[in-house]
Amino acid sequence: MFQDKIIIDGLQYCHWDREYFQTLLASGITAVHATIVYHEDARQTLTRFAEWNRHFEQNSDLIMPIHSMADVEQAKLQGKVGIFFGAQNCSPIDDEIGLVEVMRRQGLLIMQLTYNNQSLLATGCYEQQDSGVTRFGRQVIEEMNRVGMIIDMSHSAERSTLETIELSSRPICISHANPSFAHNALRNKSHAVIEALTKRGGLIGFSLYPFHLPNGSQCRLEDFCQMVAETAERYGVDHLGIGSDLCLNQPQHVLEWMRNGRWSKSMDYGEGSATNSGWPEALPWFDGRQGFENIYTGLLKFGFSDHEAGKILGTNWLTFLTNGLKAHS
Amino acid sequence: MFQDKIIIDGLQYCHWDREYFQTLLASGITAVHATIVYHEDARQTLTRFAEWNRHFEQNSDLIMPIHSMADVEQAKLQGKVGIFFGAQNCSPIDDEIGLVEVMRRQGLLIMQLTYNNQSLLATGCYEQQDSGVTRFGRQVIEEMNRVGMIIDMSHSAERSTLETIELSSRPICISHANPSFAHNALRNKSHAVIEALTKRGGLIGFSLYPFHLPNGSQCRLEDFCQMVAETAERYGVDHLGIGSDLCLNQPQHVLEWMRNGRWSKSMDYGEGSATNSGWPEALPWFDGRQGFENIYTGLLKFGFSDHEAGKILGTNWLTFLTNGLKAHS
DSSP states (O other): OGGGSOOEEEEEOOOOSHHHHHHHHHTTOOEEEEEEESSOOHHHHHHHHHHHHHHHHHTTTTEEEOSSTHHHHHHHHHTOEEEEEEESSSGGGTTOTTHHHHHHHHTEEEEESOSSSOOSSSOBTTOSOOOOOOHHHHHHHHHHHHHTOEEEOTTBOHHHHHHHHHHOSSOOEEOSOOBTTTSOOTTSBOHHHHHHHHHTTOEEEEOOOGGGSTTGGGOOHHHHHHHHHHHHHHHOGGGEEEOOOBOTTOOHHHHHHHHHTTTOSSOOOTTSBTTBOSOOOOBTTBSSSSHHHHHHHHHHHTTOOHHHHHIIIIIHHHHHHHHHTSOOO | OGGGSOOEEEEEOOOOSHHHHHHHHHTTOOEEEEEEESSOOHHHHHHHHHHHHHHHHHTTTTEEEOSSTHHHHHHHHHTOEEEEEEESSSGGGTTOTTHHHHHHHHTEEEEESOSSSOOSSSOBTTOSOOOOOOHHHHHHHHHHHHHTOEEEOTTBOHHHHHHHHHHOSSOOEEOSOOBTTTSOOTTSBOHHHHHHHHHTTOEEEEOOOGGGSTTGGGOOHHHHHHHHHHHHHHHOGGGEEEOOOBOTTOOHHHHHHHHHTTTOSSOOOTTSBTTBOSOOOOBTTBSSSSHHHHHHHHHHHTTOOHHHHHIIIIIHHHHHHHHHTSOOO
C-alpha cells in the first residue's frame, strides 16, 4: 500500500513556503532532498541554511530537518515531511578542503561536483571538453568519502563521472537524470555511466523534468514507467530511485539565475532555447500532489511488486543514504 | 580525589598543537572551552572550525569535540580532553540574526556579545560610554536563549552586562574575570554585576591571567584561593568556576592581534601599556601542567570540602552548560 511506504524524492527545488509544505505533506512524501544552493559560495550558503532554519521554526507542524536517516523514520512516525539538503554545485566549499566537513556538519548531506560548467573539481555536462577530475577534485572526493557526504554527478560530464565513480571509495549517486536510451540529452546518462555507477552500488534517481523525458511535457505515465521497467531490467531494481527535479512555483528569473548564475553576460538557455526559454509545461500526472502515488500505481501495472515499487519510491534511497552518510573512522 | 573529578577550564586560548594537547591531558583537565575566534567574521570562522576539525582528525587519541555535555562524560571515560568552542566577540554572526543558529549547529556553544570595544550588540569594557544593549543585541539575546547558545559577558561593560542579565531569559556567564574587590581592573566585575549574575543562576569563572589578579604575576596560590573563598562566601559556591584565560605558547604578534584586530591604526595595549606591552609573566603554580591540581589542593586548605572543590573545578560548569545548551522548544 502506498500510504505505508517511506517515500523519498531525491531532488526538488520548489518555491518553499507554508502552502507548498502542506502540498508536500498531502502528497505522501516522507522526505525530500532539497537543493539548498546552485551558485552560492560558503558565506552565502550559511544564509541559505539560516533561511531554512526559519522555515523549520515557522512550520514545525509540517516539516523537520533530516540530519541522519534515523530522522526519516521519525518524520514518518510524526506525520511530517523530512527535509535534507544538497548542493547542485561545489560552490559551498569555495576553494577550501576543510569546508567539506564544515558543510557536512551544517547539514549538507549531498554535493554535486559540478553544475553544467567546469568547476574547481570536475567538468560539467555542457562543456565542450571534459578534462576529468582535477587535482582539488581528487582530494574533495576522498574527503567526502571520509566524512560521509554523498557525491552526486547529475550535472557532470561523462569522463568526469566515470573517473569519479572509479576514484570514490564509496558508491555515488546521480540524483536526478534519466538513461540516454529513453531520451538522448546532454543531462541524461549513457549506458557506460549507469553500468559503472550501479555496479559499484550507486543509485540513479529518475527525473520528471520534462526536458529529460521522452516526448517532454507530453510524456505519459506509461512512458515513464516503461523507462523505469527497462532500466530495472538492465541494471537491477535495487539501484533506482526518484529524483523528480520538481521546481514548482518558481518564477522565470529563478530559472535564468539557475542557468546563468553570475558567470554569463549573454543569456544561457540551458536545456531550453531562445524560442523556448521558459519553464517546461508540467506533467499533468506529476504536479506535486499525487505524483508519487500515480507512479506507484503505474509501476504495479508494469509488473513491479508492491515491495519493488516501495524500493524505487523510497527505500533504495533510504538504504543508499544510510550507508553513504556514515563517517569513516 | 582530584583524579576522579570532572575538571573544566572555562576559557583558554593556547597555541593548539599536539604537544600542548599532551600537556592538557596530563594536567587532568576533562574539557576546555577553547576560544575559536576573536575578530573573525562568519566566513573566517568556518576556516577556524576547519582547522579544529583537522586537529581532531590528527590527534584523535588525545582530544575530542564536545557538542553536548554528555560528550564530557565520554571524554572522561575515554581518557581524552574534550574541546568545546566559544567566540570572544559576536563577529561570527556578522550582522545576521540567522547565523546564531547556524553557528550553534557548527559547534559554537558560547559567544561573548562584545570584545572590549563597542559591537553591534552591546558595549565593551574599554569604551568610555556604555550605551547598553542595542536593538540587534536584544534580538540576538532572545535568539541565543532560543537555540541554547551561552551568553558570555567577560569583556563587556557594566551597564551592558546588567541589561543582558535582565534581558536574558536564561542564566548567562562571565567565563573569565575576577571580582573587583580582589583586584580593581576594567576587566574585573563589580559587586552589582556578580550579584545580579549569580542571583539569576549565572556563573563566573575565575581568571588566572595575571592582569586580573591581585599582585599580578606575583599572585600566590593562597591569594587566589582567598579570593575564591571570599567570593563563595558572598555569592555561594554553586556559581563559581574556573576560566583560566591561559594563553600558553602564543607569540607577541598574537597578543597584538587580540588587542588591535583590524580596527586600530595606533597600537592598542589593552591591559598592558607601552612600557609593559608583552604577555605577563606566567604564574609558577599555574603553568598548564599542575595548575588545576594545585588549586584543588589550595581550596581544601582553605576549608572547602572535596565536593565543593569539585564543583568549582568543573561540575558547576557542567551543570550550567548542560542547562544552558538545551534548545528551547
